Amino acid sequence: MTDTDLGERIIQLRDEPPSHIVLPAIHLKKEEVGELFHQKLHTEKGATDPKYLTEAARHHLRERFLQAGAALTGVNFAIAETGGVVVCTNEGNADMGVHLAPVQIHCMGLEKIIPRQADLGVFTRLLARSATGQPITIFTSHHHRPKPGGAMHIVIVDNGRSEHLGRPDFRNALKCIRCGACMNTCPIYRRSGGHSYDVAVPGPIGSILSPGIDLKKHSDLPFASTLCGSCSDVCPVKIDIHQQLYKWRQIAAGEGRLPIVKKWGMALAGHVLSRPRAYDFMGKLARRALKMLPRFMVYNALNDWGKSRELPVPPAESFKEWYRKNKMNKPE
Amino acid sequence: MSKKSILRAIRQNQPQGPPLPDLPSFASDAPEAPLAAFQAMVTAMGGQVANAADYPDLGALVSAYFPGETSVASTVPGFPGNIPLQNMASPAALETVGLAVIPAPWGVAENGAVWVTEKECLFRVLPFIAQHLMVVLAKDRILSNMHEAYQRVQVDETGFGVFIAGPSKTADIEQALVIGAQAARSFTVVLE
Ligand code: SF4
Numbered sequence: 001m002t003d004t005d006l007g008e009r010i011i012q013l014r015d016e017p018p019s020h021i022v023l024p025a026i027h028l029k030k031e032e033v034g035e036l037f038h039q040k041l042h043t044e045k046g047a048t049d050p051k052y053l054t055e056a057a058r059h060h061l062r063e064r065f066l067q068a069g070a071a072l073t074g075v076n077f078a079i080a081e082t083g084g085v086v087v088c089t090n091e092g093n094a095d096m097g098v099h100l101a102p103v104q105i106h107c108m109g110l111e112k113i114i115p116r117q118a119d120l121g122v123f124t125r126l127l128a129r130s131a132t133g134q135p136i137t138i139f140t141s142h143h144h145r146p147k148p149g150g151a152m153h154i155v156i157v158d159n160g161r162s163e164h165l166g167r168p169d170f171r172n173a174l175k176c177i178r179c180g181a182c183m184n185t186c187p188i189y190r191r192s193g194g195h196s197y198d199v200a201v202p203g204p205i206g207s208i209l210s211p212g213i214d215l216k217k218h219s220d221l222p223f224a225s226t227l228c229g230s231c232s233d234v235c236p237v238k239i240d241i242h243q244q245l246y247k248w249r250q251i252a253a254g255e256g257r258l259p260i261v262k263k264w265g266m267a268l269a270g271h272v273l274s275r276p277r278a279y280d281f282m283g284k285l286a287r288r289a290l291k292m293l294p295r296f297m298v299y300n301a302l303n304d305w306g307k308s309r310e311l312p313v314p315p316a317e318s319f320k321e322w323y324r325k326n327k328m329n330k331p332e
Numbered sequence: 333m334s335k336k337s338i339l340r341a342i343r344q345n346q347p348q349g350p351p352l353p354d355l356p357s358f359a360s361d362a363p364e365a366p367l368a369a370f371q372a373m374v375t376a377m378g379g380q381v382a383n384a385a386d387y388p389d390l391g392a393l394v395s396a397y398f399p400g401e402t403s404v405a406s407t408v409p410g411f412p413g414n415i416p417l418q419n420m421a422s423p424a425a426l427e428t429v430g431l432a433v434i435p436a437p438w439g440v441a442e443n444g445a446v447w448v449t450e451k452e453c454l455f456r457v458l459p460f461i462a463q464h465l466m467v468v469l470a471k472d473r474i475l476s477n478m479h480e481a482y483q484r485v486q487v488d489e490t491g492f493g494v495f496i497a498g499p500s501k502t503a504d505i506e507q508a509l510v511i512g513a514q515a516a517r518s519f520t521v522v523l524e
Contacts, residue, residue: 006513007504023504030506050505054513061514066424082488092460092500092515098493099457100423117487118355121479124495135373135443136478136497137461139515145491147423147456147471158338166345 001072002064004093006057013040019194020129021201022180027193061093071097075108076177077123078154081116081216084144085154088127088137106143107155110162111174123177130179130236160213169247173208175237182231182241188224196309197221206230210242215252223262224247283318290314362476366441367523370474373444374521377498379512382466387392390433390468397520398431399462406433406438407454408468423457432462432516439474440481445497446521449480449490456492460488465496465516471523 003012007024011017013036018024025033033046043056073094077086085106087094098104114123146152157198165171183203184190194202199210199218207225222245231241234311272278291314299311317325363369371381387393390411394404405426406413415429434453436446446467450456459465475481487493500515511517 004514005504006502010504023507025504026507028506030508033505049432050508051510053505054502054510058512059403062427065514066427079487084488090500091502091513093513095460095494096457096514099455099460110338115352118479118482120487121355121358121477121482125478132503134377134497136440136445136495138377138496138498138501140445140495140497142487142493143491144488147450147491156343158333162345165342165347168347171345171347177491 060075065096065100068101071101072105078113087141090138103151105153126236130181164212174240181234185234186232204241211248211292219252287314358479363441366474369441377444379498379519382522401430403430405429423455426461429462431464432458433466436467436469439469442477445495449493460515464518466520468522
């Protein structure tokens with residue numbers, strides 16, 4: 001099986017999961033892609049020009065398209081009225097695959113169904129504008145019947161969705177059109193990257209969908225948020241994401257799902273945060289400790305955020321210390 | 333989980349929603365001069381516009397825009413190109429097409445997209461697999477926005493139809509925009 005979206009192909013060649021739903025390889029530098037392509041696609045060593053690398057991928061993927069026996073796509077929208085599916089791409093990779101292979105398969109979650117073809121006017125505009133800011137995706141393809149001599153299959157996936165529909169507080173999340181806007185705006189996602197979520201759909205929407213699939217496994221995700229509400233502000237289908245994050249916290253805590261580390265951590269944080277002197281002292285201690293402790297003390301089972309990524313370098317001083325030095329007692 | 337139990341679960345859990353709204357026409361949103369807006373949008377999306385009236389015929393226009401192009405596949409009546417599409421055994425044989433010329437029944441002013449179906453393409457893969465894509469569109473077939481487009485087009489009239497709004501592009505490597513990802517490298521709309 002060959003992934004054909006350029007970003008998806010890059011991370012497939014690296015044996016990695018995607019980190020973003022619209023830009024799967026956004027965490028990689030062009031130097032890393034250049035080195036990968038040099039090894040796998042035999043591009044020139046040290047070549048990093050995105051144009052050159054994209055051209056190499058174009059040749060490589062065209063070979064695969066021409067040989068494929070079946071093409072598998074996702075679905076952006078399915079239309080109840082006409083019984084067809086709509087697939088949107090900018091690269092044209094879905095169309096290259098589907099129209100060349102004798103068998104085409106479209107895989108979709110059951111929530112992708114919209115009532116009428118007229119509703120596509122609303123959704124195609126929403127999707128492109130919120131995903132990349134374009135007025136429309138370059139290719140908006142409508143599939144209703146197989147090509148002459150070919151076969152077409154539509155696979156409708158439940159995977160917990162029908163159950164999720166029965167949760168009044170959370171069912172709104174099924175309106176998601178996977179535009180990625182909530183990720184692009186989220187201060188946590190932007191600092192930590194998609195891999196720290198350890199799920200297929202990362203970011204704010206992933207943090208409210210994953211607990212519905214497996215609360216035990218993903219109970220920490222709703223806590224990794226500032227509840228700033230930026231995600232709910234940008235969401236084109238108006239999912240109350242930050243409110244759902246808050247509600248998932250209540251459920252996780254109520255079911256005793258708080259891991260022991262978090263429970264103690266919360267108690268300790270409450271203690272420290274209510275005592276400014278203790279807070280200053282702990283801050284100083286942490287800044288020094290992060291610098292001096294050996295790796296295994298920082299990156300261990302107690303630190304979830306260090307599992308798939310490096311922690312940032314701690315600053316030399318706190319804001320308070322900086323302010324005291326630079327601003328206090330100084331004439332304006 | 334069987335199909336039956338999934339459908340049962342949906343029926344049981346489905347909330348009682350409000351009735352389907354009538355879609356507004358969004359006419360206030362529509363560009364005032366659709367033709368000018370369409371031309372501007374095609375350019376903004378990375379395509380180019382050619383004026384049929386500036387050339388004696390389509391052949392002359394094609395030679396002016398793609399000088400030296402030796403493999404032209406056309407489905408435009410009266411302009412056969414030089415690749416006999418009718419004789420092609422499989423879509424994969426179109427891999428060598430340099431330029432595809434296809435009639436487009438509709439254009440959309442707000443985003444520079446054209447609607448094309450398998451009826452116009454002969455082979456569904458033609459507009460994608462060709463190195464370069466040219467579509468021929470009548471000036472009086474430009475609709476204002478996607479809402480109007482979905483009123484005029486019947487999406488299941490043929491087995492496949494697509495809105496195309498420019499050349500294939502990607503920004504997957506360090507978010508640098510590159511034109512010419514998997515499908516056609518350039519997009520030319522001929523207005524007649
Ligand atoms: S939750 Fe909203 S903003 Fe986030 S991906 Fe889904 S539709 Fe887009």
